Amino acid sequence: MKGNAKPPRVGDRPAIRRTLIATVLLVGAILILAPLVVIFAQAFSLGIGTFASTIAHPDTRHAIFLTVVTALIAVPVNTAFGVAAAWTITKFDFPGKRLLTIVIEIPFSISPIVAGVAYLFVYGLQGLFGPMLQSAEIKVLFALPGIVLASMFVTAPFVARELIPLMQAQGRDLEEAATSLGASGWRTFFSVTLPNIRWALLYGVVLCNARVMGEFGAVSVVSGNIRGQTNTLPLYVELLYHDYQTVGAFAAASVLTVLALVTIVAKILLECQGAGRAGPRALVGPVAILKEKTP
Amino acid sequence: MRRRRVLPGFGLSLGITLFYVALILALPIGSLLFKAASLGPEEYWRIVSSGRALASYRVTVLSAAAATLFNLVFGLALAWVLVRYSFPGKRLVDAIVDLPFALPTAVAGIALTTLFAGNGWFGSILAEAGIKVAYTPLGIIIAMAFTSLPFIVRTVQPVLEDLDPALEEAAQSLGGSDAAIFRKVILPLLTPALLAGVSLAFARSLGEFGAIIFIAGNRPFSTEITALLAFIRLEEYDYQAAAAIASVLLITAFVMLAVTNALQARALRYTRRS
Numbered sequence: 001m002k003g004n005a006k007p008p009r010v011g012d013r014p015a016i017r018r019t020l021i022a023t024v025l026l027v028g029a030i031l032i033l034a035p036l037v038v039i040f041a042q043a044f045s046l047g048i049g050t051f052a053s054t055i056a057h058p059d060t061r062h063a064i065f066l067t068v069v070t071a072l073i074a075v076p077v078n079t080a081f082g083v084a085a086a087w088t089i090t091k092f093d094f095p096g097k098r099l100l101t102i103v104i105e106i107p108f109s110i111s112p113i114v115a116g117v118a119y120l121f122v123y124g125l126q127g128l129f130g131p132m133l134q135s136a137e138i139k140v141l142f143a144l145p146g147i148v149l150a151s152m153f154v155t156a157p158f159v160a161r162e163l164i165p166l167m168q169a170q171g172r173d174l175e176e177a178a179t180s181l182g183a184s185g186w187r188t189f190f191s192v193t194l195p196n197i198r199w200a201l202l203y204g205v206v207l208c209n210a211r212v213m214g215e216f217g218a219v220s221v222v223s224g225n226i227r228g229q230t231n232t233l234p235l236y237v238e239l240l241y242h243d244y245q246t247v248g249a250f251a252a253a254s255v256l257t258v259l260a261l262v263t264i265v266a267k268i269l270l271e272c273q274g275a276g277r278a279g280p281r282a283l284v285g286p287v288a289i290l291k292e293k294t295p
Numbered sequence: 296m297r298r299r300r301v302l303p304g305f306g307l308s309l310g311i312t313l314f315y316v317a318l319i320l321a322l323p324i325g326s327l328l329f330k331a332a333s334l335g336p337e338e339y340w341r342i343v344s345s346g347r348a349l350a351s352y353r354v355t356v357l358s359a360a361a362a363t364l365f366n367l368v369f370g371l372a373l374a375w376v377l378v379r380y381s382f383p384g385k386r387l388v389d390a391i392v393d394l395p396f397a398l399p400t401a402v403a404g405i406a407l408t409t410l411f412a413g414n415g416w417f418g419s420i421l422a423e424a425g426i427k428v429a430y431t432p433l434g435i436i437i438a439m440a441f442t443s444l445p446f447i448v449r450t451v452q453p454v455l456e457d458l459d460p461a462l463e464e465a466a467q468s469l470g471g472s473d474a475a476i477f478r479k480v481i482l483p484l485l486t487p488a489l490l491a492g493v494s495l496a497f498a499r500s501l502g503e504f505g506a507i508i509f510i511a512g513n514r515p516f517s518t519e520i521t522a523l524l525a526f527i528r529l530e531e532y533d534y535q536a537a538a539a540i541a542s543v544l545l546i547t548a549f550v551m552l553a554v555t556n557a558l559q560a561r562a563l564r565y566t567r568r569s
Contacts, residue, residue, distance in 0.1 A: 009379070010463050010473050010481065017380055024376045025388070027369055030417065031441055032394055035406035038416065042409060081319075084311040091302050094309070102556065103316055106324070109552045110545060111502030113522040117529065117541040118323035121330045126534050128326050152319050176301050185303035207396075214399025216505035217522070221529065234401040234505070241405050241509070250409075253402040260397035264390055267397075 039257050042250035054251035062229075063236035064255065069144065070232060071212045074151040078208055082159025083201070087189070089160075090167035091175065101164070107156050115153045116221025119146065142224030147232060150218040155208045162204035162276065163197055170196055203267065203275035210263040214256055324545065331542035334535055342539040350516040351524045352543075358432055358520075359500035362439035366496050367489065369440075370447030377448075378455040392449070395442050400505025407438055408510040430512030435520065438506040443496035450492030450562075454485055487562035494558050498551035502544065 011017065044051050054060060089101055107115065121127040123140040133140055140146050174196070178188040194201075216234040223230040231239060233256055240249035270276065331339065342348065376382075377389050395403065411418045411428040421428055428434050458481065466476040504522040512518040519527075521544055528537035 007467050009460065010467070010476050011375070011379060013473065016473070020372060021376055021380055021382050024369075024373050028373065028388060028391070031369075031437075031444070032391055034410055034416065035398075035403060035441070036391075036394060038410050039402065039406050081311065081315045084308040084315075087304060088308040088312050092305050092309075094305075100312070100316070102552070103320065104312075106320060106548075106552065109498050109502070109555070110548045111504060111522050113504045113525055114327070114502070114541045114544045114548070115323065117525055117537055118327040118545075120529065120534075121326040121538065122323050124534075127330075128322075149319065153323065156315075156319055172302060179302055185307075188302070189304070210397050214397075214402070216399060216401040221526065234399045237399075237401050237405065238509075246409070249405055253399075253405060256399045256402050260394065260399070260402075263397045264393050267393065268390055 036257065039250055039253055042247060043254040045250075046247050050247060051251045051254075054248045055255070057248075059231070060236065060248075060252055063231045063233045063252070066144070066147070066231065067213050067233040070148050070151055071209055073148050074155065074212045075205060075209050078152055078155055078212075079159050079201070079205055081156065082163060082204060082208075085160040086163035086167050086197075087193075089164055091172055104160050105157050107154055108161075112154055112215065112217030112219075113221060115218040116150055119150050119153070119218075119222050123149075141222050142230060144230070146222035147219050147230065150222045151212045151215050154215050154218050155211045158208035158211065159201065159204035162200045162207075166197055166200045167193070199270055199273040199275035203270045206263055206266045206270065210260065213259055327538060327541055327545065330534070330538040334539060338535070339539050342536045343543050347515050347519070348521070348524060348540060348543075351519050351521040354432060354435065354518060355501060355520045355522075358435040359439055359497055361436045362443060362500050363493055363497045365436070365440050366444050366447045367493055370444055370492065370496075371451055371485070371489065373444075374448045374451040374455055378452060392445055396445050400442060400503065401509070403441055404438060404506040404509035407441060407506065408434070411437065411510065429510050430514075430518065432518055434510035434512070435507050435518060438510050439500040439503055442503050442506050443499045446495040446499060447489070447492035450495065451485060451488050454488040454562075458484060487558070491555065491558045491562040494551065494555045498548065498555060501547060501551065 011020070085100075085104055089097060120141065122129060123133060123146060124130045125134060129140075140149070174192050175188050178192045179185070183191070213232075214234055215232075216238070219232055220235055220238070223232065223235055233252060237249050237253045237256070240246075240252060267276070334342070373388075373392065377385065377392075408429055409415050411421070411434060413419065413422050413427070413429065415429070418427075418429055426433070428437060462480055462484075463476055466480045471479070502522060504520075504526075507520055508523055511520065511523070513523055521540060525537050525540040525544065528534075528540060
């Protein structure tokens with residue numbers, strides 16, 4: 001080699017590069033791609049007719065219905081909460097702010113089973129409000145309200161954690177200018193803040209929705225698994241699978257898989273709009289967020 | 296630096312936030328801890344240190360450690376390949392890394408079980424080599440590795456992208472081999488991000504439920520994870536045991552949250568300085 005020729009970057013020698021790419025693609029194909037393929041292969045293994053009849057079955061349709069209803073309640077409520085929490089945390093200084101940021105993130109690190117069990121001790125018969133609710137004949141557990149509450153718990157941080165780092169980085173100047181010019185709080189939010197955070201907001205909503213619709217552990221504790229009544233789609237997948245109706249289970253699972261793929265596409269499109277880039281991804285823990293703005 | 300509150304909506308937004316945190320998060324967590332505490336120390340200790348519970352901690356922690364170790368190597372390799380090389384289909388690979396986040400855990404569970412069961416695509420090949428995956432601890436490890444992979448890739452990837460090429464060039468001009476430069480220059484720069492990713496992946500694996508219960512076989516003392524034991528106690532209407540075991544998971548999660556936050560804060564400081 002000539003003296004001034006630049007050596008290739010570390011790891012750029014063809015032998016290393018090819019080996020690494022081949023290994024990663026092979027392991028990735030086994031661990032990630034194969035599960036994706038097997039879902040559809042199994043779902044259609046008895047032909048499209050069986051697939052269609054599983055999807056059209058009243059129990060499947062009811063599970064899809066229940067999943068959609070749960071998302072229609074839990075996602076908007078969590079979005080409102082996420083926006084309120086992000087507004088509080090990024091636009092004001094107050095004691096306990098750091099603690100609040102950490103508390104909001106808690107569901108992210110708790111096992112969904114723990115969430116479900118915890119709800120049992122609030123609304124279950126042996127729980128805090130259980131006896132009271134029973135005498136008032138209000139059903140929370142083993143019914144829609146329980147499923148919605150457990151889903152809300154699990155996804156509580158999703159919108160807030162996308163908004164907080166972004167709004168932290170954007171500062172307060174624009175909003176302060178707007179209010180000093182006489183705009184009301186709502187006007188300031190809708191005409192100044194919202195346009196700046198819309199993609200990150202949508203990003204959070206998309207991820208929140210995917211998790212609500214796919215949640216299994218927490219919901220399986222509080223739902224009571226009553227077929228045709230309290231089965232969301234993931235629970236219905238489990239029920240069919242344990243019933244040895246493998247093809248049916250995978251047919252139902254394929255609906256959730258399509259949802260996952262749509263979510264990934266939406267995520268990529270939103271990332272092209274700059275969402276999800278507020279900080280190094282996954283490095284935006286609560287403590288990290290607040291350290292962000294030390295002047 | 297003390298600022299006057301100029302913006303409106305403090306009371307309203309704080310009120311909504313606190314109300315929601317209290318109702319949705321604090322109330323159930325508090326009730327669970329209250330229930331567990333009401334058992335009294337002796338009874339609590341008897342439940343959480345029973346043989347079956349101890350075995351479940353062992354299975355959970357060891358499997359999570361193995362899965363995290365696997366992802367440390369594979370996740371780093373994957374991030375490296377995505378950042379440093381270009382090859383056909385790279386964007387697709389990058390996109391599909393998020394699949395474990397997006398795919399419902401129950402769906403992942405039945406898909407992995409079908410693949411690795413004795414008559415599955417991979418299970419049948421492995422069976423000939425005498426390796427059983429489904430319904431063994433190995434199956435638990437695979438399910439955990441699947442669900443926690445994105446944590447490490449997505450934590451390391453941005454740091455790898457921002458790595459200053461001048462550092463490597465300087466090391467090369469000093470005559471370092473690729474292996475030596477990777478070990479002594481690149482790896483130390485990636486360590487904070489790797490640690491942060493590892494703690495996230497490990498925490499996720501400790502709490503994972505949906506993906507595991509299908510593939511684990513769920514035999515007490517050998518392939519029963521702690522989350523499942525809590526669930527089983529509930530189904531047996533043994534609410535006290537369920538509360539106690541769930542509280543162990545909860546407290547572990549709190550500890551992991553503290554560790555993760557400390558590591559993330561460190562990783563972020565490190566990233567900014569370099």
